[in-house]
Amino acid sequence: MEKRKPKKIVFRVTPWIFLLVLPLLYIDFLYGNIGHFDQWVQYISSSETTPNIRKVLIKETVEEKYKPLSSLLSNLVKEEDREKLELTGFACNRDVYSIHCIANGPLQIDTKTMTVTIPSSNHPMQETVIKPYARQEDDTLLKTVTPVKISSQNITTPQICEYKHEIPAVIFSSSGFVGNVFHEMNEIIIPLFITTRHFKSRVQFVLEDYNPSFVRKYRNALSLLTEHKIIDPVSNQSVHCFPGAVIGLKFHNHLSVNSTDIPIGLSMSDFRQFLRQSFNLKFRHVSQIKRPRLMLLSRRTTRRILNEEEMIPMMEELGFEVIVVARAKLVSDIKMFSSLINSCSVFVGAHGAGLTNELFLPDGAVMVQVDLIGLEWAAETYYGHPARAMGVHYLRYKIEPEESSLLKVFGRRDHVAITDPKGAFPVQAGKEVYLNGQNVRINVERFRETMVEAMSLVQDSGL
Structure with missing residues (x-):
C-alpha cells in the first residue's frame, strides 16, 4: 500500500x-x-x-x-389606508389631534411656495392643504403654522430638480409654543421620534417656520434622527426632488409613545433610551444613585410654593440631598438640566411645564406633583399617566383649600370656585384663576407623609 x-x-x-x-x-x-x-x-x-x-x-x-422605502412609508398609515397608498402613491392619516400625509413615490418640493407636487396617472388631479403640526385641535396655535399644499396631478414631462435627494423628506413646523419645554417635547420632539425613528436617520428634514433657538436646543436629538443638514425653506428657496415624503408628524398622546399605534412597535422605553443617548445621560435606573437626591422645582411667578424654606429641612431630615432649581437659564439649558435631573431619585414641583423634565428621570425614580385646585385633569393627563408609562413612580399631593391662595380670594371653603372648578368659570377665565392666579402654602406635616412614601419607593427600587 x-x-x-x-x-x-x-x-x-x-x-x-x-x-x-x-x-x-x-x-x-x-x-x-x-x-x-x-x-x-x-x-x-x-x-x-x-x-x-x-x-x-x-x-x-x-x-x-436599508429596508425598502415603500415599506417604511407604509408603516405610517393605518392598514385600511395602505391599499390606497399603494394604488395612488398618496394617503393621509387623520386623528383627533394630528394629521400626516404620506407620498410613496417620486415627488417635487418647491420650498419657495411650500408646494409638494406628486405626479400620478392613477387618479384625477387633487389638492390637499395641511398645517404640519401635531396639535390640530388648537385653532389659535395653527394660525402661526405655515400651510403645505400637496398637489397630485398627471404630469408626463420629467420633473425639474435643482436638488435631487435619494432619501425621503419629512416636513414639519417648529412654530407653536416653542420655548415651552412641554410643547416642544409633546408636539415636536416625541412626534418626530415616532414618525422618523424607523428610517434610521436616512431622512431629510424640511423645517417650516424654522426657529434657530429650537434647532440649537435640540441639536443632539435631531442629529440622531437625521444624518443631513435641516432645510430651512426661507433661506433655501429652491426645487427639491425626493423618492417619497412625510408631511406632518404622528402624535400618539400627551408625552406618550404607544407601541400599539402606528408605526407599531415603538415604546416610551425606546424614547427614553433615545433621550439618554441624545444627551449622554449617566443613570438608567435609580438604584445607580448612591445617595437619594431630591430636586425641588421652584416657580417664581404663578403656582409658587410659598414656604419652600420650611419644606427643605423636613426633606433633608428624611435623608434626601435637596437641590432647589429656580433659575430659568439653567432650566432652559436642556443638556445641562437633563443631566442634573437624571442624577435625582425624586422630582417635586407644582403643576406646570417644568414637570415635563420627568422624561429625564432614571427608571424607578419618583415624580411628586403638587396638585392644585382646578388642575386635577391636566395634572393627571399631562404628567401622571406619562410618568407611569415611562417606568417612573407617580405620587400626587392633592392640596386642601386652606393651602391654596384662592381661599383668601373667594372667602370660604364652599364657594363654587373651590368646590366645582369645572363649572365655576368659562375655559379662558378658569385658566386665569387656576393657572395664573393661584399659589400654595404647603402643610409640611401632611406633605411629610408623601415624602416618606417617596423615600420608601426609592429604597425599594434598589432591592
Missing part, C-alpha cells in the same frame, strides 16, 4: 495578521503547546471560514438598515 504524503499546509497571511499571531505562537511555544500550530495555520488560512461569516453579517446589517 502506497504511503500517503503528508498534506501540504499553505500559510497565507498578510503582514499585519502575522504580527497579531506571532505573540500568540510564542506564548504557545513557551507552554509546550507548539502542537497547536497546525490548528492556527488551518484556521487563518481557511478560505471558507471568516469570509463567509463576514458576508452573512454584512448582508444582515444592510438588509436591516
Whole structure:
C-alpha cells in the first residue's frame, strides 16, 4: 500500500495578521503547546471560514438598515389606508389631534411656495392643504403654522430638480409654543421620534417656520434622527426632488409613545433610551444613585410654593440631598438640566411645564406633583399617566383649600370656585384663576407623609 504524503499546509497571511499571531505562537511555544500550530495555520488560512461569516453579517446589517422605502412609508398609515397608498402613491392619516400625509413615490418640493407636487396617472388631479403640526385641535396655535399644499396631478414631462435627494423628506413646523419645554417635547420632539425613528436617520428634514433657538436646543436629538443638514425653506428657496415624503408628524398622546399605534412597535422605553443617548445621560435606573437626591422645582411667578424654606429641612431630615432649581437659564439649558435631573431619585414641583423634565428621570425614580385646585385633569393627563408609562413612580399631593391662595380670594371653603372648578368659570377665565392666579402654602406635616412614601419607593427600587 502506497504511503500517503503528508498534506501540504499553505500559510497565507498578510503582514499585519502575522504580527497579531506571532505573540500568540510564542506564548504557545513557551507552554509546550507548539502542537497547536497546525490548528492556527488551518484556521487563518481557511478560505471558507471568516469570509463567509463576514458576508452573512454584512448582508444582515444592510438588509436591516436599508429596508425598502415603500415599506417604511407604509408603516405610517393605518392598514385600511395602505391599499390606497399603494394604488395612488398618496394617503393621509387623520386623528383627533394630528394629521400626516404620506407620498410613496417620486415627488417635487418647491420650498419657495411650500408646494409638494406628486405626479400620478392613477387618479384625477387633487389638492390637499395641511398645517404640519401635531396639535390640530388648537385653532389659535395653527394660525402661526405655515400651510403645505400637496398637489397630485398627471404630469408626463420629467420633473425639474435643482436638488435631487435619494432619501425621503419629512416636513414639519417648529412654530407653536416653542420655548415651552412641554410643547416642544409633546408636539415636536416625541412626534418626530415616532414618525422618523424607523428610517434610521436616512431622512431629510424640511423645517417650516424654522426657529434657530429650537434647532440649537435640540441639536443632539435631531442629529440622531437625521444624518443631513435641516432645510430651512426661507433661506433655501429652491426645487427639491425626493423618492417619497412625510408631511406632518404622528402624535400618539400627551408625552406618550404607544407601541400599539402606528408605526407599531415603538415604546416610551425606546424614547427614553433615545433621550439618554441624545444627551449622554449617566443613570438608567435609580438604584445607580448612591445617595437619594431630591430636586425641588421652584416657580417664581404663578403656582409658587410659598414656604419652600420650611419644606427643605423636613426633606433633608428624611435623608434626601435637596437641590432647589429656580433659575430659568439653567432650566432652559436642556443638556445641562437633563443631566442634573437624571442624577435625582425624586422630582417635586407644582403643576406646570417644568414637570415635563420627568422624561429625564432614571427608571424607578419618583415624580411628586403638587396638585392644585382646578388642575386635577391636566395634572393627571399631562404628567401622571406619562410618568407611569415611562417606568417612573407617580405620587400626587392633592392640596386642601386652606393651602391654596384662592381661599383668601373667594372667602370660604364652599364657594363654587373651590368646590366645582369645572363649572365655576368659562375655559379662558378658569385658566386665569387656576393657572395664573393661584399659589400654595404647603402643610409640611401632611406633605411629610408623601415624602416618606417617596423615600420608601426609592429604597425599594434598589432591592
